[in-house]
Amino acid sequence: MTTALITHADCLNHVTPEGHPERVARLEHILHALEPLDVERVTAPMAAEDDILRVHPASYLSDLRKASPAEGWSQIDGDTFMSPGSLDAAFRAAGAVVRGVDMVLGGEVQNAFAAVRPPGHHAETDTAMGFCLFGNAALAAKHALDHHGLSRVAVVDFDVHHGNGTQDLLWDEPRALLITSQQMPLWPGSGRPDEDGAHGQILNVPLAPGSGRAEMEAAYEGQAFPRLRAFKPELIIISAGFDAHQDDPLASLNWATEDFAWITAELCKLASELCAGRIVSTLEGGYDLNALAAATRAHVEELTKAPA
Secondary structure, three states: OOEEEEEOHHHHOOOOOOOOOOOHHHHHHHHHHHOOOOOEEEEOOOOOHHHHOOOOOHHHHHHHHHHOOOOOOEEOOOOOEEOOOHHHHHHHHHHHHHHHHHHHHOOOOOEEEEOOOOOOOOOEOOEOEOOEOOOHHHHHHHHHHHHOOOOOEEEEEOOOOOOHHHHHHHOOOOOEEEEEEEEOOOOOOOOOOOOOOOOOOEEEEEEOOOOOHHHHHHHHHHHHHHHHHHHOOOOEEEEEOOOOEOOOOOOOOOEOHHHHHHHHHHHHHHHHHHHOOOEEEEEOOOOOHHHHHHHHHHHHHHHHOOOO
16 A cells, blocks of 8 residues: 555646745645655546535635636735636645545555645635635545545644634534644634534644644644544544744744654554544645745655555
8 A cells, every 4th residue: 555646737827926925836845855755646636516515605616716817816815816727726636635535445545645735724615715715624524424425534634823714614514523733822813622613523722832842742642632532533634734843934833844754653553543544634834945845745754654
């Protein structure tokens, strides 16, 4: 069994204005860093509209199509932009996580990483925000539940910003456990422990600014991992944001590159224990190019070494 690396050149055609942190160079640096790894390279398909409509209403998709510019940029909110290639990139990003779920649950690979942009975990039901257009992680979870008939799927989000979109999309989904750690206080301002979902199936784990490895380990070993074991997921989806890195310019947690390797390895061990090693991971944030590339490589390397 192997690791699938799923991506598409369309994801490089989502172009943001000069100086924007979520830029084409992020994915270029990641793909260069992953070149030496022994993975199965898979071309991301376009997501079907039915996949998008599992988490977003048709009116939202229509609004995004209307907002898609023929040239230049359209601005969705203060920091979310669309260029002429953005909508296709978003459909490829969603298609990548769907393909990853299909491959992992079909036994073609043990796990998968979607190296895609735009990211997804801030996109709410009918609101694009925080650089995100479609809720990729939630969409993957719903595809696994509704299309493949799973009973329990867990989403683990270690991006430094709270995954408010994933929380919104899975708020009333009792079959999905969402565990999300985030710096607090920090944009978007959500992610308190009392935000626990309509069925108590959401665990928010705030981390104080300046927190590093010790605080992260304590939070995951004390709260996140026991919840995962109790839930017994049949698939684990990771929202892999790398902006908790100590070099990231948009936040102030102090994770080192090896900390991303540690958390990935621990999630792989849990997946081996709980769900035959089945993991689908998708790229979220990370805005220092060198730190992003190094942390993503560490993450994918651990996926390739994961026990069955």
